[in-house]
Amino acid sequence: MPDSTPPSIITIDGPAASGKTTLGRRLADSLDYLFFDTGVMYRAVTWLALQRGLGMGDEQGITALAETISIDVRPPSQEDGRACDVLVESRDITWETRQPEVDTNVSVVSAYAGVRRALSIQQRKIGQRGRVVMVGRDIGTVVLPEADLKIYLDASAEERARRRYKEILARGGQADYQEIQAQVIERDRIDSTRNVAPLKAAKDAVVVDSDQLTAEEVFLKTLEMCR
Ligand code: CDP
Numbered sequence: 001m002p003d004s005t006p007p008s009i010i011t012i013d014g015p016a017a018s019g020k021t022t023l024g025r026r027l028a029d030s031l032d033y034l035f036f037d038t039g040v041m042y043r044a045v046t047w048l049a050l051q052r053g054l055g056m057g058d059e060q061g062i063t064a065l066a067e068t069i070s071i072d073v074r075p076p077s078q079e080d081g082r083a084c085d086v087l088v089e090s091r092d093i094t095w096e097t098r099q100p101e102v103d104t105n106v107s108v109v110s111a112y113a114g115v116r117r118a119l120s121i122q123q124r125k126i127g128q129r130g131r132v133v134m135v136g137r138d139i140g141t142v143v144l145p146e147a148d149l150k151i152y153l154d155a156s157a158e159e160r161a162r163r164r165y166k167e168i169l170a171r172g173g174q175a176d177y178q179e180i181q182a183q184v185i186e187r188d189r190i191d192s193t194r195n196v197a198p199l200k201a202a203k204d205a206v207v208v209d210s211d212q213l214t215a216e217e218v219f220l221k222t223l224e225m226c227r
Contacts, residue, residue: 007148038136043097063114138197159188
């Protein structure tokens with residue numbers, strides 16, 4: 001008899017705005033698993049560091065912050081397009097973590113070894129409980145290398161910038177396509193060239209290129225892998 005149990009730990013990694021959150025959320029919903037987006041933790045640390053006036057070059061200060069703050073990520077309490085609630089010291093900072101200033105600085109903060117260590121420990125604890133879809137850059141390679149199914153979701157920078165652009169407009173925000181594209185490319189450059197846990201596909205990951213696929217097609221294709 002073939003084993004028909006769905007994979008318990010599913011990881012989705014990939015470059016900025018490749019559709020990881022949309023896919024992860026749908027997979028988690030359909031399997032009744034926990035959806036956990038690790039990007040929000042790096043964004044929360046970045047936002048708080050900016051808030052407290054720390055320089056982005058202050059590795060020691062930002063690391064100390066990552067080691068001490070408690071970031072709570074919970075299922076969405078509102079239907080305003082959020083994938084989850086992000087709380088820091090009981091304050092809901094979900095939309096603050098999406099500010100352009102955070103987008104610009106998050107990759108610098110994420111490259112700090114101490115920040116990664118502090119956040120990865122928490123991510124690993126949550127992931128090891130199983131029945132989880134965890135999304136990020138290094139989940140299949142570093143955080144949960146024992147995962148049962150690893151997906152690496154890719155798309156061209158043009159397509160990814162287009163998606164992020166539409167997302168911002170849909171939320172009623174303002175955006176410049178060229179600026180978003182430049183920022184997405186720069187973020188990927190920093191994320192994939194850093195020394196600690198760089199963005200890359202795990203050797204045993206299934207690479208899905210979503211350039212020619214709709215979100216629905218990506219979902220169905222990956223759901224098939226879970227069955
Ligand atoms: O949603 P988007 O793809 O734009 O980004 P995100 O997943 O929210 O991640 C924001 C940033 O956090 C990334 O550009 C990385 O610098 C960092 N990150 C990371 O280093 N490792 C992770 N596991 C998740 C995010």
